[in-house]
Amino acid sequence: MASRRTPRFARAPRSVPADADWVVLDVHGSYPTYESAGLQGLLRREESFESFTARLTKLADAPWLTGVLVRVGEVNLGPATAYAIGRALARLAERKRVVAYLPRVSMRTLLLTAPLADVVAPESAEVSVPGFAAEQVFAGAFLAARGIGFENLRIGEYKSALTQFSHSEMDAHEREQLTAYLEAIESAWLHDVSQARTVTDSDPLEAAYTNAQQLVEAGLLTRIASDADIVTTTDTPWPRALQLALPAAPRRPRRGKAQKIAVIPVIGPIVSGRSRSAPPLPLIPGPRSGSDTIVAALRQADRDEGTKAIVLYINSPGGSALASDLISQAVAACRTPVVAVMGEVAASGGYYVATHADRIVASPYTLTGSVGVVVGKPVLRDLNARHGLNPETVGRDLALFASPHRPFSPKQRKWADTMMREIYDRFVGRVAEGRSLARERVEEIARGRIWSGGDARRIGLVDELGDFDTAVAAARRLAGTGDDAIVRPVTNGLNLLPVPEFASAPAAVLRDQWPFGKETALTWFDRGVTIA
Numbered sequence: 001m002a003s004r005r006t007p008r009f010a011r012a013p014r015s016v017p018a019d020a021d022w023v024v025l026d027v028h029g030s031y032p033t034y035e036s037a038g039l040q041g042l043l044r045r046e047e048s049f050e051s052f053t054a055r056l057t058k059l060a061d062a063p064w065l066t067g068v069l070v071r072v073g074e075v076n077l078g079p080a081t082a083y084a085i086g087r088a089l090a091r092l093a094e095r096k097r098v099v100a101y102l103p104r105v106s107m108r109t110l111l112l113t114a115p116l117a118d119v120v121a122p123e124s125a126e127v128s129v130p131g132f133a134a135e136q137v138f139a140g141a142f143l144a145a146r147g148i149g150f151e152n153l154r155i156g157e158y159k160s161a162l163t164q165f166s167h168s169e170m171d172a173h174e175r176e177q178l179t180a181y182l183e184a185i186e187s188a189w190l191h192d193v194s195q196a197r198t199v200t201d202s203d204p205l206e207a208a209y210t211n212a213q214q215l216v217e218a219g220l221l222t223r224i225a226s227d228a229d230i231v232t233t234t235d236t237p238w239p240r241a242l243q244l245a246l247p248a249a250p251r252r253p254r255r256g257k258a259q260k261i262a263v264i265p266v267i268g269p270i271v272s273g274r275s276r277s278a279p280p281l282p283l284i285p286g287p288r289s290g291s292d293t294i295v296a297a298l299r300q301a302d303r304d305e306g307t308k309a310i311v312l313y314i315n316s317p318g319g320s321a322l323a324s325d326l327i328s329q330a331v332a333a334c335r336t337p338v339v340a341v342m343g344e345v346a347a348s349g350g351y352y353v354a355t356h357a358d359r360i361v362a363s364p365y366t367l368t369g370s371v372g373v374v375v376g377k378p379v380l381r382d383l384n385a386r387h388g389l390n391p392e393t394v395g396r397d398l399a400l401f402a403s404p405h406r407p408f409s410p411k412q413r414k415w416a417d418t419m420m421r422e423i424y425d426r427f428v429g430r431v432a433e434g435r436s437l438a439r440e441r442v443e444e445i446a447r448g449r450i451w452s453g454g455d456a457r458r459i460g461l462v463d464e465l466g467d468f469d470t471a472v473a474a475a476r477r478l479a480g481t482g483d484d485a486i487v488r489p490v491t492n493g494l495n496l497l498p499v500p501e502f503a504s505a506p507a508a509v510l511r512d513q514w515p516f517g518k519e520t521a522l523t524w525f526d527r528g529v530t531i532a
Contacts, residue, residue, distance in 0.1 A: 055244070148378055289319075308336065328430055364465050372447065
């Protein structure tokens with residue numbers, strides 16, 4: 001808690017009553033969309049974006065609160081998350097005075113505070129506003145020197161999921177699409193940071209700023225100040241602190257039965273079977289979204305008479321082609337309106353599952369598209385020979401398709417090419433049908449190519465730019481509900497008990513149970529690319 005005091009600097013904000021009450025809001029961490037489950041959530045103690053925005057709502061509703069100092073610390077955010085936090089702060093600023101304090105000024109912290117009219121930094125602030133760049137390590141030569149090859153079959157010349165293992169350098173198509181993506185998000189960044197303030201520098205990303213005063217002169221910051229020049233911390237008034245700390249009471253509709261907007265998250269790689277939570281070990285892959293779990297959640301929400309719309313939140317680089325198609329079909333079968341909203345990445349299978357949503361929302365910074373298919377495997381033939389290992393085979397050639405001890409035979413390669421073409425044609429068909437685009441147009445913009453959210457909107461893959469609140473508003477419009485419709489996640493995490501699923505036909509119990517990593521064909525965007 002904090003109270004206002006008169007600043008020492010000449011660039012003082014407009015005066016407010018001396019007894020006005022302020023709150024200091026620390027922003028730090030990565031803000032995953034939903035709370036981490038189980039032991040991982042307890043160990044990481046990380047606030048989710050969901051709970052962060054709930055805190056902002058409580059601040060906006062507090063009648064005694066005049067202003068909020070947003071003190072931005074160490075953040076580990078993708079640009080889409082920074083954009084979403086900025087929009088949430090902008091909604092708070094519509095009702096309260098909000099000042100942002102940046103001891104570290106970066107591309108992401110400036111984007112996070114872009115909608116705010118008053119953004120300050122200390123004179124000694126660390127400044128790094130270099131634009132965006134991408135970096136990817138290619139291990140093809142490294143692996144080959146150790147006797148390990150890598151088969152990389154793909155449909156779509158831009159489909160680069162496995163090139164970091166099969167190639168020793170970036171190919172021209174990968175360079176082209178990453179360059180276009182970076183140019184698109186830099187353009188979006190310049191637009192966003194210019195909305196609330198007047199940027200005087202014609203090309204701020206070429207200026208190589210080194211200190212906060214230069215940013216003030218360029219219009220990227222409003223003034224130089226310390227946090228103590230804005231507010232003075234006080235002893236905590238516990239009644240008000242508890243009021244802010246306690247969970248908000250559930251919103252109730254004005255009359256009749258409760259109307260709900262169901263939220264179903266698709267987070268992490270898409271796999272067959274059930275969703276699995278992230279284990280608390282950093283070297284093991286994070287949460288995985290299983291088609292069985294997502295499909296069951298969609299059907300549950302669709303059967304619920306109180307659910308008037310579904311928001312499908314996607315933050316996934318893709319995964320199993322089979323699982324992605326099963327989820328896409330379940331979305332298409334929903335009688336309830338479905339709005340898909342994309343986080344940092346909704347590419348390959350992450351885009352596949354959204355194709356039949358009634359409306360698709362993306363951030364300008366979302367990485368999406370990548371409509372393509374890839375099949376690959378490591379090949380240990382030379383490594384085996386170097387170490388005197390001699391795998392012998394008996395049986396049919398196709399049965400050893402996934403064996404790492406030999407490259408694909410001509411018969412295996414022909415089989416894989418046919419299978420991939422069928423999957424790719426199905427993927428393109430789903431996009432054409434769901435997005436009401438000519439198949440020829442989809443073929444033109446597919447080819448495994450990634451797009452920024454802004455470019456995806458331009459070419460018809462996305463309907464609207466915005467964030468989660470934008471998607472909820474769209475869902476309410478489609479459903480014809482009021483603003484009092486309750487937004488409620490559908491439980492689709494790790495199933496702790498094997499509760500059976502009831503169905504009207506015995507065939508419903510037949511399902512693919514292949515474990516993660518055993519899928520033959522993937523719709524995948526490689527997360528080995530680091531956006532700096």
